[in-house]
Amino acid sequence: MSIYAIFNNLPALLVVVPLLLSPITALIPIGRLAWVVALFGSGVSVIVAILLCSLTASGIRITYFMGNWPPPWGIEFVVDSATSLTVMAMTTLAFLATLFADRALSAEIAAKDVGKAYSAWLLACGGLYGLVMTADAFNLFVFLEISALASVILIALGAGRDRRALIAAYNYLVIGAVGATFYVIGVGFIYAVTGSLNMADLADRIPDVEARSIVFIGFGFMVVGMLVKAAVFPVHIWLPAAYSYAPSAVSTLLAAIATKAAIYVLARIVFTIFGGVPEVTALALEWVVVPLSIAGIFVGTIMAIYERDLKKMLAFSSIAQIGYITLGIGIATSAGIAAGFIHIGNHALIKGGLFMAVGGIFLATGSRVSVMSMTGIGRKMPLTATAFLICGFSLIGLPLTAGFISKLYLVRALLDNDNLVIVGLVLASSALSVMYLWKIVEVMWVRPAPVDALEINERPALYIPLWIIAIANIWLGLDASWLVGAAEAAAASLLGAGG
Amino acid sequence: MKDNVILRVAAKILFAPIIVFGLYVQFHGDYGPGGGFQAGVIIAAAFILHALVFGLEAGRRLFPLWLNIWLLAAGVLIYGAVGVASMGLNGLFLDYNVLAASPAAGQHVGIILVEFGVGLTVTTVMLLLFHAFAGFSPNAFAEDDIVEGALAQDDIGKGAPDAADGEARQ
Numbered sequence: 001m002s003i004y005a006i007f008n009n010l011p012a013l014l015v016v017v018p019l020l021l022s023p024i025t026a027l028i029p030i031g032r033l034a035w036v037v038a039l040f041g042s043g044v045s046v047i048v049a050i051l052l053c054s055l056t057a058s059g060i061r062i063t064y065f066m067g068n069w070p071p072p073w074g075i076e077f078v079v080d081s082a083t084s085l086t087v088m089a090m091t092t093l094a095f096l097a098t099l100f101a102d103r104a105l106s107a108e109i110a111a112k113d114v115g116k117a118y119s120a121w122l123l124a125c126g127g128l129y130g131l132v133m134t135a136d137a138f139n140l141f142v143f144l145e146i147s148a149l150a151s152v153i154l155i156a157l158g159a160g161r162d163r164r165a166l167i168a169a170y171n172y173l174v175i176g177a178v179g180a181t182f183y184v185i186g187v188g189f190i191y192a193v194t195g196s197l198n199m200a201d202l203a204d205r206i207p208d209v210e211a212r213s214i215v216f217i218g219f220g221f222m223v224v225g226m227l228v229k230a231a232v233f234p235v236h237i238w239l240p241a242a243y244s245y246a247p248s249a250v251s252t253l254l255a256a257i258a259t260k261a262a263i264y265v266l267a268r269i270v271f272t273i274f275g276g277v278p279e280v281t282a283l284a285l286e287w288v289v290v291p292l293s294i295a296g297i298f299v300g301t302i303m304a305i306y307e308r309d310l311k312k313m314l315a316f317s318s319i320a321q322i323g324y325i326t327l328g329i330g331i332a333t334s335a336g337i338a339a340g341f342i343h344i345g346n347h348a349l350i351k352g353g354l355f356m357a358v359g360g361i362f363l364a365t366g367s368r369v370s371v372m373s374m375t376g377i378g379r380k381m382p383l384t385a386t387a388f389l390i391c392g393f394s395l396i397g398l399p400l401t402a403g404f405i406s407k408l409y410l411v412r413a414l415l416d417n418d419n420l421v422i423v424g425l426v427l428a429s430s431a432l433s434v435m436y437l438w439k440i441v442e443v444m445w446v447r448p449a450p451v452d453a454l455e456i457n458e459r460p461a462l463y464i465p466l467w468i469i470a471i472a473n474i475w476l477g478l479d480a481s482w483l484v485g486a487a488e489a490a491a492a493s494l495l496g497a498g499g
Numbered sequence: 500m501k502d503n504v505i506l507r508v509a510a511k512i513l514f515a516p517i518i519v520f521g522l523y524v525q526f527h528g529d530y531g532p533g534g535g536f537q538a539g540v541i542i543a544a545a546f547i548l549h550a551l552v553f554g555l556e557a558g559r560r561l562f563p564l565w566l567n568i569w570l571l572a573a574g575v576l577i578y579g580a581v582g583v584a585s586m587g588l589n590g591l592f593l594d595y596n597v598l599a600a601s602p603a604a605g606q607h608v609g610i611i612l613v614e615f616g617v618g619l620t621v622t623t624v625m626l627l628l629f630h631a632f633a634g635f636s637p638n639a640f641a642e643d644d645i646v647e648g649a650l651a652q653d654d655i656g657k658g659a660p661d662a663a664d665g666e667a668r669q
Contacts, residue, residue, distance in 0.1 A: 004589065005586050005587060005589055008586075008589075008591070009586045009591065009592060012582075012586070012591070012592035016579060016582060016583065016592060019575075019579065020575070020576065020579040020583070022575075023571070023572035023573075023575040023576055024572065024576070026568070026571075026572055027568065027569065027572050064591065064592075065591060066591065066592055066593060067591065067592065067593040067594050067595070068590060068591045068594035068596065
């Protein structure tokens with residue numbers, strides 16, 4: 001294959017490589033070999049994402065026609081600044097999670113299932129990348145199903161350690177299917193009045209549609225479907241159980257990339273497909289997305305304070321963090337959307353790192369990690385605990401960490417809009433999140449380890465990817481210019497595309 | 500159902516015609532209604548009928564599990580390979596025009612190969628689903644699901660009494 005062929009097909013390669021490696025890994029009986037193939041696949045994805053990023057950074061909007069059928073008839077992939085930023089964050093975190101998965105997955109699931117687990121792993125990654133890149137409203141549904149079914153398999157793999165994983169996976173299957181069905185019903189309504197499925201074509205046609213109520217109904221169904229997938233309060237019920245009973249590596253992967261893709265799609269629906277009818281979208285953003293985001297921030301944070309199981313605590317805090325992202329997107333100014341995209345990248349780093357650290361502790365101690373079982377871990381596993389602390393500070397938003405940049409830009413965007421009440425609520429919720437983090441810090445570092453504690457060794461395979469994430473958290477807190485620039489370009493391309 | 504002569508004879512008579520009809524639907528998909536999805540289900544129906552009448556064991560002897568899984572993966576790979584081949588010939592993914600000398604011939608080659616891959620995967624997935632559910636027994640599932648990894652010797656419930664809560668019952 002010539003260089004020309006590769007460069008011409010970058011968007012397709014990002015989906016095709018994981019999707020084709022997936023059946024190959026399913027056939028590999030040796031778990032380690034399957035991991036090597038999966039690592040190769042996610043490594044290639046990172047390289048493709050970097051190339052895409054460098055192309056869009058120079059202002060190019062990449063379009064790709066699947067099978068050379070031109071839109072609006074064929075399926076089109078579009079990669080603009082918003083897409084490439086999201087894809088960049090997702091592929092990098094997926095690569096680090098795969099690096100971590102080598103030890104973590106083989107320790108937590110039956111040896112004969114490891115190859116098949118990586119098959120589902122690659123399928124979930126490929127599906128999510130496709131979800132982000134596709135510019136066809138129905139093709140989006142197909143990728144939604146691919147990634148959701150693969151995620152259900154991955155969550156159910158936790159059943160070897162804890163049978164509750166099966167119930168969590170089933171809940172996710174049913175609730176996720178309801179979300180996807182809502183989305184496709186919405187697409188059906190819009191297709192009925194416009195006769196098109198291509199996003200850019202839809203954006204052109206929707207403002208001319210006479211039957212406004214049908215547009216509004218279709219928009220409502222599509223947005224609700226994506227809110228379910230993104231686990232925005234109050235349709236987040238599937239998330240805590242799914243993340244906490246899945247194998248550690250799977251929690252890391254899903255927490256880092258799965259909901260981000262859904263939030264990105266939400267932004268696409270609101271600003272690209274329905275960008276031409278702001279009177280429809282503004283109502284939904286102002287009265288639904290923003291209030292639900294704020295409610296989610298508080299519910300997630302308070303639930304996390306009362307939670308003792310560590311993985312579930314992190315899952316509840318994810319709901320709060322998703323609230324920050326959708327809040328930024330919900331205020332619909334260019335600064336707000338940029339803040340949302342900054343936090344998409346940062347939260348992927350923060351939560352990926354935290355779940356990875358908990359996974360490392362879980363593998364070392366061999367029991368579910370609760371707040372009490374963390375006693376003295378700071379001295380026993382200093383490398384893992386320190387990285388956990390860095391990611392935790394980033395989660396609260398302390399200065400010099402990536403989380404601070406997120407909060408800073410979110411608060412700035414809110415101040416631009418004179419939303420002083422919301423600013424107060426955001427700051428109050430940050431203060432609340434100190435509470436659950438301090439609880440962990442106290443047992444990790446301050447209290448002495450119990451006398452009968454096991455001897456614990458830290459494994460390089462587990463803490464190296466974790467420390468890459470921790471250092472990235474600090475680096476992005478010190479020099480956020482690349483991320484902020486990319487997020488502002490993303491916001492500009494999202495707002496420009498529909499108008 | 501093995502003991503019923505009528506069922507046995509009928510299944511034997513129907514088995515080959517169902518597969519032939521499946522192949523007809525498969526290759527007809529090039530020009531008209533039909534294609535890999537429908538053909539795959541029809542062909543799988545022949546094997547499922549065989550397993551229903553002669554028993555799961557006989558069904559598995561006729562179509563072993565390893566072959567099932569290999570063909571399943573092969574179908575997806577054939578589909579993807581067509582796309583990769585068209586990328587290699589300086590076309591876009593799944594652009595059949597570049598696969599042969601003329602675009603029309605290329606479209607024929609492309610769609611037949613892709614539908615063959617689809618048919619293969621749909622047949623094998625149907626069979627795998629059938630055997631997974633028909634051969635399911637709760638006890639067997641519990642026994643071979645034990646974790647064999649590094650943590651298997653640890654006592655699972657040991658360290659975290661407060662981990663058990665009602666979340667999973669939602």
